[in-house]
Amino acid sequence: MQKSARKPSLRRLPAILRIAFLAAPLPAAGYLVLTVLGGAVPTALAWSTKGLLDKIARGAGSDGIVRQAFLLALLGVASALAPRLARHCQAMTQRATRLWMRDRLFRALNEVRDISWFEDPVSMDRVQLALNASTTAPEVLLAGCLSALQGALIAVGLLGSLWVISPVVFLLLTVAALPVLAGQLLLSREQTRLEEDTVQASRREVFYRMLITGLDAVKEVRIFGLGDFFRERMNRETRSIHLAQQRVDTRQLLRQAVLAVLSAVVVGGCVVWSAAEAADGRLGIGDLSVFIAAAAGVQGAVLQTATGIGDGYKSLLAFESYRAVTGVRAAGAAKATGPVGEPVRLDGDIEVRDLWFRYSDEGDWVLRGVDLTIPAGRSLALVGVNGAGKSTLVKLLCGLYEPTRGSISVGGRDIRTVPAGDHQLGVGAIFQDYMSYDLSAAENIGLGDLGRLEDRAAIRAAAGRAGADGFLESLPDGYDTLLSRIFFAGDAAGGRSRGTHLSGGQWQRLAVARGLMKRRSHLVILDEPSSGLDAEAEAALHEALLDDAAGTTRLLISHRLGAVKAADAIAVLEQGRIGALGDHRALMAAGGTYHRLFTVQAAGYADAAV
Numbered sequence: 001m002q003k004s005a006r007k008p009s010l011r012r013l014p015a016i017l018r019i020a021f022l023a024a025p026l027p028a029a030g031y032l033v034l035t036v037l038g039g040a041v042p043t044a045l046a047w048s049t050k051g052l053l054d055k056i057a058r059g060a061g062s063d064g065i066v067r068q069a070f071l072l073a074l075l076g077v078a079s080a081l082a083p084r085l086a087r088h089c090q091a092m093t094q095r096a097t098r099l100w101m102r103d104r105l106f107r108a109l110n111e112v113r114d115i116s117w118f119e120d121p122v123s124m125d126r127v128q129l130a131l132n133a134s135t136t137a138p139e140v141l142l143a144g145c146l147s148a149l150q151g152a153l154i155a156v157g158l159l160g161s162l163w164v165i166s167p168v169v170f171l172l173l174t175v176a177a178l179p180v181l182a183g184q185l186l187l188s189r190e191q192t193r194l195e196e197d198t199v200q201a202s203r204r205e206v207f208y209r210m211l212i213t214g215l216d217a218v219k220e221v222r223i224f225g226l227g228d229f230f231r232e233r234m235n236r237e238t239r240s241i242h243l244a245q246q247r248v249d250t251r252q253l254l255r256q257a258v259l260a261v262l263s264a265v266v267v268g269g270c271v272v273w274s275a276a277e278a279a280d281g282r283l284g285i286g287d288l289s290v291f292i293a294a295a296a297g298v299q300g301a302v303l304q305t306a307t308g309i310g311d312g313y314k315s316l317l318a319f320e321s322y323r324a325v326t327g328v329r330a331a332g333a334a335k336a337t338g339p340v341g342e343p344v345r346l347d348g349d350i351e352v353r354d355l356w357f358r359y360s361d362e363g364d365w366v367l368r369g370v371d372l373t374i375p376a377g378r379s380l381a382l383v384g385v386n387g388a389g390k391s392t393l394v395k396l397l398c399g400l401y402e403p404t405r406g407s408i409s410v411g412g413r414d415i416r417t418v419p420a421g422d423h424q425l426g427v428g429a430i431f432q433d434y435m436s437y438d439l440s441a442a443e444n445i446g447l448g449d450l451g452r453l454e455d456r457a458a459i460r461a462a463a464g465r466a467g468a469d470g471f472l473e474s475l476p477d478g479y480d481t482l483l484s485r486i487f488f489a490g491d492a493a494g495g496r497s498r499g500t501h502l503s504g505g506q507w508q509r510l511a512v513a514r515g516l517m518k519r520r521s522h523l524v525i526l527d528e529p530s531s532g533l534d535a536e537a538e539a540a541l542h543e544a545l546l547d548d549a550a551g552t553t554r555l556l557i558s559h560r561l562g563a564v565k566a567a568d569a570i571a572v573l574e575q576g577r578i579g580a581l582g583d584h585r586a587l588m589a590a591g592g593t594y595h596r597l598f599t600v601q602a603a604g605y606a607d608a609a610v
């Protein structure tokens with residue numbers, strides 16, 4: 001777990017406050033002004049009360065007394081209104097800053113090109129902490145700062161009043177405030193550490209909750225009777241978080257109890273002293289009222305200041321996690337050359353040279369010196385047993401991971417020197433673990449080329465080539481049918497209708513259609529695009545895919561070797577290297593792994609035919 005969040009930097013303070021003023025200038029300004037006004041009101045009230053009492057005691061004229069009482073009433077109205085208006089401005093500021101920060105956070109996450117970052121638990125913990133911070137940090141900081149400012153104004157006003165009456169009491173109450181401040185800072189630090197220490201448990205809790213409430217796991221959960229097992233595990237995580245929270249709460253309670261008793265004794269002593277002074281005639285009735293109001297109010301004001309500072313301190317700590325995530329830049333982008341902003345056009349042979357890769361420093365090598373050339377405009381099939389590293393090589397070709405050693409180049413240009421986005425967007429890939437989006441059928445296809453999301457003709461054409469047009473037409477709302485079981489579809493009359501779900505093979509055709517939407521790819525990768533299809537559909541799809549991508553460099557992966565034998569060349573991936581390379585005839589003649597796998601599959605079909 002990364003501990004940098006335990007060292008807040010005060011230098012960040014202006015940056016975070018700026019966020020609030022950038023996101024919601026008027027509400028933030030209103031919040032500031034009203035809070036400052038709210039801070040001046042208690043002292044004004046105390047002195048105004050003193051003025052009234054002194055006038056009555058002096059027997060001043062009724063006009064003066066009424067004017068003073070009217071002023072007091074006005075201050076009462078202001079003190080009633082200011083906090084409500086301030087809360088309203090605060091809520092507006094909060095909503096705007098939350099949106100602003102979340103937007104920056106998700107922008108930064110979208111910029112991360114190397115997907116190993118998403119597979120690192122440390123990064124995921126940081127994302128969770130950053131998400132928490134983005135929902136609270138600036139608003140809590142702003143609220144904390146303003147509350148501290150208001151508390152300080154009240155405290156200074158009231159302490160100033162006490163100074164005028166008794167410097168000794170002023171000093172006593174000032175010293176008594178210090179432990180309150182220290183206790184609050186300690187609490188903030190403990191709460192932040194608690195959040196860091198329990199972030200893994202929180203994420204696991206969400207994971208178990210999603211297994212129970214989500215659609216993805218529902219079949220297995222029912223069939224294997226896993227519901228109570230996951231519920232118990234979820235409860236275990238919740239209990240461990242609660243236990244940690246309880247420990248912090250108990251420590252805080254003990255500290256607060258001691259401090260509260262201390263404050264009460266100090267304030268009580270001051271009140272008794274002032275009453276004795278008034279009884280001896282050394283304090284007037286007005287002074288006594290100011291004294292009691294100030295002595296009682298100053299403790300609340302100090303606590304408000306301390307809580308505000310503590311909250312601000314906590315936000316500064318939380319903001320470090322937010323900065324850690326928003327500071328992440330696209331891996332490899334910094335190394336890219338070429339004019340900024342101009343997309344790089346890639347063309348030419350794809351060359352893989354002595355490519356080594358492992359997922360982590362401690363892990364086994366998955367690729368151990370792969371050497372491979374895919375000539376421009378030709379098709380290459382990659383075959384190998386489960387776990388041979390085919391999908392890993394695909395991810396490296398897509399620029400989703402960086403090679404541990406060796407290089408991949410397109411037309412002689414190392415892809416690490418190309419802005420990651422340009423290369424990734426130039427690869428048309430249809431993955432075996434494709435996505436099923438809870439969107440309309442048309443959107444599920446159109447996402448393949450966002451610029452043509454509304455281009456129904458292009459979407460239909462892609463669906464037609466993937467063999468999806470027929471069943472999409474027959475859906476209740478055709479291409480506009482929502483493909484979801486968890487959301488409602490809104491209809492033109494403002495009503496709600498349930499979405500539709502497709503079969504596995506139908507979803508796969510949609511994924512293929514999405515892949516076919518992409519234009520101008522310098523490399524098309526088909527990573528088992530037909531595993532969920534029936535034999536007839538697979539044959540038609542392969543024909544369509546080969547036609548569609550003709551002229552483009554193609555990499556095809558399939559365990560059904562009959563589907564790849566027409567490729568210009570076939571590479572066999574074995575023990576992290578290319579074990580054999582040639583066309584179907586040559587590899588069959590060589591009698592190696594390809595020959596063995598092909599013969600086993602062919603024999604299976606021959607047996608079935610008999």
Ligand SMILES: Nc1ncnc2c1ncn2[C@@H]1O[C@H](COP(=O)(O)OP(=O)(O)OP(=O)(O)O)[C@@H](O)[C@H]1O
Pocket residue numbers: 119359366384385386387388389390391392393
């Ligand atoms: N994200 C990952 N993190 C760590 N190890 C991984 C990851 N993905 C794959 N591996 C490991 O890399 C090895 C190769 O996996 P890969 O998915 O590339 O094989 P494959 O040839 O595509 O297999 P299949 O034919 O089953 O799809 C496996 O041992 C797997 O455990």
